[in-house]
Amino acid sequence: MEASIGYDPSYVWRSILGTREEVRRGIKWRVGDGKDIQVWKDPWLPGASSGLVISSKPNLAVEDKTGIFAAPQCPLCQTVIPESLEHIFLRCAWTQRLWFAAPVSLRSDMIDALRPWLESLISGADPSLLQLIVMLLWAVWKQRNDVLFQNASPSIEATINMAFGVLNDWLAVQEQHEPRDTTHDEESTSDLPTWKRPAPGCFKLNIDAGWAGEHGQGYGLVIRVHEGECFFATTSFSPYRLSPLMAEAVGVRWALAEALRIDMDSVIMETDLVEVISCFVGRKCVANLETVIQDCRNLAVQFASFSIVHTKREGNRVAHALAAKASDYQNRCWWSEFPSFLNSAILADVFSVSI
Structure with missing residues (x-):
């Protein structure tokens, strides 16, 4: 339908092209994948008398x-x-x-x-x-x-x-289609890493970030003393889910700000994502994490003594339990009378550092 008459056309070719307008008025496109249709020029709309789009074309x-x-x-x-x-x-x-x-x-x-x-x-x-x-x-x-x-x-x-x-x-x-890892189901609990007490006069901060509920990000922070007793615990909840790495970095920043707010002096921070520690100490930083990590460094220098170390998930179970419950408690702090769901984890940690 778009062919030209060309140079020195034959009688037959001129006759065929002479009927083109009559044919054009009576045909419509079968849409198919639509890639060859000129939306504004070709007759392709089913049911319309002309098959053409009659609405005005956007001025773009x-x-x-x-x-x-x-x-x-x-x-x-x-x-x-x-x-x-x-x-x-x-x-x-x-x-x-x-x-x-x-x-x-x-x-x-x-x-x-x-x-x-x-x-x-x-x-x-x-x-x-x-x-x-x-x-x-x-x-x-x-x-x-x-x-x-x-x-x-x-x-x-x-x-x-x-x-x-x-x-x-x-x-x-x-998540529904990810296979469950059962390789450690039979591992003896006596061989699992446990929480380690800080030196006398220091406070240990355990921070964890995790998905809380169906549509949110939870953060949990617990601060303990040398004897293993809980000094302070808090949760924070955000409706925005982040990547695990970004969430942990944001959690570290939040935990540092909380520790400064309650006048902590000498602290040791534990997190279960070694990548965050690598970023913090400057060995390697993942793209787009620099701003959050720099905020963490700026907060850390305000302590008289500060260090950040890695712990495995089993050594971070109290903070993990807090993060998992953040959607229920939202932004909540405890100085004493800690929630009942923490008792077993706290007692297990105290027992593990006593034996």
Whole structure:
């Protein structure tokens, strides 16, 4: 239907082309995969008399390289500048606020280009962090389209919540299909690592982060003295789920701030993620974790004495129990009369350091 008459056409070819307009008025596309249909020009709509789209075409330019509909100004920040993927995801003032507000604490204005940044994440980032960033990118794109095509009002909080909601649903499905590791089910409890007491005059901080409930992140902190007795315990809850690595780093930052708030002086901190310790001491830092880790360093230098060490999960069970209950207790502190669910873990630790 798009053929040209050409140079010196034959009588037959001229006759065939002479009927083209009559044929055009009576045919419609069978859609199939739709890749060859010109949406605005070809008759493809079933049921319509002409088969043509009769609504007005959006007044949008199409970006040559990406094929996206590019608005003459950014729908999110209202800057009068032709849209590009770099602007939508990195340069837009609204998007920059979103990246900083999200738990990744990302400074997108310091990223030069979108594609190399994504390639570096794919090759080197923690998989859970990569999942979160990709979901936030999708949510930004969806919010942009809702503003552009449905006159929605852009909301940073709603966009972050949408990203976490979809990510949590996806992760929940993945969990249902992960095989259970039973290799340590028969391990003797006498061989398991246990909590170790701090030196006299020091306080030991055990921190753990974990998923609390169906849609939230829980944090648990317990502070104990040389004899093993609990001095302070607290929980914190956030509706935003993070990657395990990012969550533990955020938990360490929160725990340090709590210890300073209650005037701790000499502290030893234990966490069960060795990667966080590596980042803290400067051996290696995962992409996008630098901001949180630097916050931790700035807090740590305010103590008279500070060290951070690794413990296995079995040595961190009290903090783990607190994190698991954070959705029930939200932001709660205990100085005495600790919750009953902690008693067995606390007593087990005290017993293990006494034998």
